[in-house]
Amino acid sequence: MTKFVSVKEAVAMIPDGATIMVGGFMGCGNPHKIIDELAKSGKGNFKIICNDGAQPGGPMGEENYGVAKLIHNHQVKHLVATHVGLNPEVGRQMNDGTLKVDLIPQGSFAEMIRAGGAGLGGVLTPTGVGTIIEDYEDYVHSVQEIDGKKYLLMKPIRADFALISGYKVDKLGNVWYKGSTSNFGLVMATAADKVIVEADNVVEVGEIEPENVRTPCIFVDYIVNGGG
Amino acid sequence: MTKFVSVKEAVAMIPDGATIMVGGFMGCGNPHKIIDELAKSGKGNFKIICNDGAQPGGPMGEENYGVAKLIHNHQVKHLVATHVGLNPEVGRQMNDGTLKVDLIPQGSFAEMIRAGGAGLGGVLTPTGVGTIIEDYEDYVHSVQEIDGKKYLLMKPIRADFALISGYKVDKLGNVWYKGSTSNFGLVMATAADKVIVEADNVVEVGEIEPENVRTPCIFVDYIVNGGG
């Protein structure tokens, strides 16, 4: 059953060294209040699975935006992402040797998380064939030829926690995403042991039409009311 | 660009012997008006890819419901489905040798169609391991062991046509499904050369909120106004 927790309680559940999926794309769809609290917590050694390192400079004048805060604070020891070019701090910490970064093609990244949540053994994609991705042993099970075409069998990805952001979240935990914010949160909510949703707006049960619920409440363990 | 066609024009596009995906589950979500016209057309030798053979006896007193009409008329020579127990006519024609039926686990069936539409090389599922499904050469590429667990690599499925039903379809072809009708139509719309949507209600562009569009218009080739 989904439970309401404060942002402090949510962060208290996350131990040092946790593997954490964070929904969002360049900060858009990051659960910003949970990340703010996590940044203040002093915890670290996280493995973060997130499309990117977000960016310094948010759209509302933030100094560091979304997951960029955790990276800036040196709370992340390992980042699994698809693109980190917009956050120069990622490059600096890679060069220092303080941050390990693994880069995966974005479509494979999304699908590997989906596979982790849907009980599939992997993802057979033509993406990355003939590139150095073939050698990423941690993520690629094998190169397979099927009916004369080559594919990479990418491994499923799961995490201890998924931190996602929903625009409307009803009191049971059903989620509706606004604009382009559903991106990776939708699949991450299926692929982590504990799923914490930051609700921009908590709404009454029934307010989201049954056909328009995008993440059914059974995937959500905790709701943080991030509104107001 | 999506084009409006009459139900007669839609059926005129479908040749004898075509491979046709039909959305729906036991008739719920079948595009009924297109099927009615197809049933009247005299065409046949179809390979139908549909979850089931629907059933005789529809909820509104129909004598044969949905795809059951095409089967009853002997227009189907090959049915790829997951469950045909509610339509005894399917069993009769199988015994007669006039209808070939291939049965695939329902979750694999859905995912194989998704793979067909999403450019994936197949689906690695634990479903069917240790069963006679392993011998279905037309659908199973191989049995694979990954990290000590067995999976079947199921092949992608595609079709010449997908016939689906949408409750609200805007004039560009964006689709919103009511109730439990999205079932297989959602993925079928991605996995056929020509996609024809029967619209229960044609609505103005913009009437479906951008976040609530379930099948984006770029997947839809033709709209049949099935309303009124």
Added chain:
Amino acid sequence: MDREQIKSFIIARAAGELKDGDIVNLGIGMPTMIPNFLPEDVRVTIQAENGLLGVIPCNDETRDAVYKVDAGATPVTVSTGGCYFDSCTSFGMIRGGHIDVTMLGALEVDEQGNISNWIIPGKRLPGMGGAMDLVIGAKRVIVTMEHTQKGAPKILKKCRLPLTALKCVDLIITEMGVIEVTENGLMLVEINPEFTVEQVQEATEAVLIISPDLKPMA
């Protein structure tokens, strides 16, 4: 007990396996009737594999009913807070281990927890529908069935009909007793007081381990 009483007895006992908050998928037949037997303080969320969560009966006889059916093609609806989704999402939920319990019938179950419930070659070929995914995906698989078929055991040393899945059944509930699938074989943990242990064993091909803590089935 006549057939109807047997059914009610099995269903009532099966209902006792559900906990408040469980997400459950109920197969066609006996399992469908389980919600009627739940105590008031046990609220479960019913998933139907064709894309519904929070299934409840529908009293609507209008055209609207044609848009919402459960996996048995019965018109239904969802409770407030329920939702609808497509089949890939639904089976992702199922295969991915997000369903707590699935209850379904069987033609045969064996001492390894193998199950056959989708085909009788040459006789009946209804298809597996979602059953193969459900039994490998749900966290707990409970078989509800009559103990024998016209006197012939259905709980076997080894399934003879084509399998639905390997080693997936957790619990078998019949009118004679409740049987757990353990690593060492089938353990009778509850017995209907109308039968003796010998009678249950006689109606069962597999050798039953009798729980040292055997309880009456109620």
Added chain:
Amino acid sequence: MDREQIKSFIIARAAGELKDGDIVNLGIGMPTMIPNFLPEDVRVTIQAENGLLGVIPCNDETRDAVYKVDAGATPVTVSTGGCYFDSCTSFGMIRGGHIDVTMLGALEVDEQGNISNWIIPGKRLPGMGGAMDLVIGAKRVIVTMEHTQKGAPKILKKCRLPLTALKCVDLIITEMGVIEVTENGLMLVEINPEFTVEQVQEATEAVLIISPDLKPMA
């Protein structure tokens, strides 16, 4: 031509490749500016791989803007009839061949149509983002780039940087000309009249086949 003129020239020519009704994905940089160069009767639908279809510029400077960005993290919105979806749906669209054209920049392209555009080992490691999926999935892959990098050819016999994908580029548009990737190699099909064929070949490592039907680039 100065850098800005070069860019405008390339973009204007690239815009000519788009047809009315095309579904296009435009990479960061030059391709993003293509919509400004389209004639009025060519309306294309822009897909952004982070989950938007029908992308248009956004003039909204309210908080609302934070919910809608394109693949370059620029606040945008969608036109009436556009829509939003998650990343799996988006890349299903891309990998599944539902995007007509993708236009993107490159560090290197070679005579087999191989492309490198995501990493300079030891120097720059921005990541591939969606590029690896886009170039293998889109029906047509068009590279827009300056012909050389500080005078060094970028159109090579064989890419030296780590590849983004094998044999996927269909067309290369630079300030010097338009080059088609054919089975026999790279064919110069249009040339900027400011240059001679010899000058273009000199700025290109791969051997160019000169189209018998060579046209001026405009």
